[in-house]
Amino acid sequence: MYLVRLIYTSEISDGFGPNDIEDILEKAKKNNAECNVTGLLCFNSTHFLQCLEGSRKAVNETYHRILNDTRHRNIIMLNYCEIVEREFENWSMGYIPYSKLTTPLNLKYSGSSAFNPLAMSAGSAHKLMLALRDSLLAHAM
Numbered sequence: 001m002y003l004v005r006l007i008y009t010s011e012i013s014d015g016f017g018p019n020d021i022e023d024i025l026e027k028a029k030k031n032n033a034e035c036n037v038t039g040l041l042c043f044n045s046t047h048f049l050q051c052l053e054g055s056r057k058a059v060n061e062t063y064h065r066i067l068n069d070t071r072h073r074n075i076i077m078l079n080y081c082e083i084v085e086r087e088f089e090n091w092s093m094g095y096i097p098y099s100k101l102t103t104p105l106n107l108k109y110s111g112s113s114a115f116n117p118l119a120m121s122a123g124s125a126h127k128l129m130l131a132l133r134d135s136l137l138a139h140a141m
C-alpha cells in the first residue's frame with residue numbers, strides 16, 4: 001500500500017502530568033514499530049507538532065487513536081498527502097524536546113522565534129521538522 005504523511009498540531013489538556021510525555025513516547029515507539037509508522041514528535045511543554053508517515057491504513061489507524069487521547073486537545077490536522085518516500089525512516093517516533101525548539105529555526109519558519117505550530121503554514125511546519133531532523137542527525141555524528 002502506498003505511503004502517506006500526516007502532520008497535526010495540538011496542545012496539552014488540563015491535568016497533563018510530567019510523566020505523560022514518556023508514556024506517550026514509549027507507546028508510540030512500540031505501536032509504530034509494529035505497523036511500520038515512522039515520524040517525529042516536537043513538544044515544548046504546551047504544544048505538540050507531530051508528523052506520521054507510513055501506509056494509509058497504518059497512519060489513519062494511528063491518527064484515530066491519537067484523536068481519542070484525552071491528554072491533548074485542539075487537535076488540528078495541518079496536512080495529509082501521498083508521498084513517494086519517507087523522511088523519518090530512522091525513527092518509529094523521533095522526539096524533539098523543548099531545549100531543541102528554542103532555536104532560530106522557529107524564526108525562519110514563522111513570524112517569531114517562539115515555537116507555535118499554529119502560527120505556521122503546513123509547509124513551514126513540515127520544513128521545520130525536516131530542519132530539526134537534520135540538526136538531530138548532525139549532532140548524532
Ligand SMILES: Cc1cc2nc3c(=O)[nH]c(=O)nc-3n(C[C@H](O)[C@H](O)[C@H](O)COP(=O)(O)O)c2cc1C
Nearest residue numbers: 024027028031032048050062065066069071072093
Ligand atoms: C501527542 C501524542 C502523540 C502520540 N503519538 C502516538 C503515535 O505516534 N503512535 C501511537 O501508537 N500512539 C501515539 N499516541 C498515544 C495514543 O494516543 C494512544 O494512547 C496509544 O496509541 C494507545 O495504544 P494502545 O492501544 O496500544 O494502548 C500519542 C498520544 C499523544 C497525546
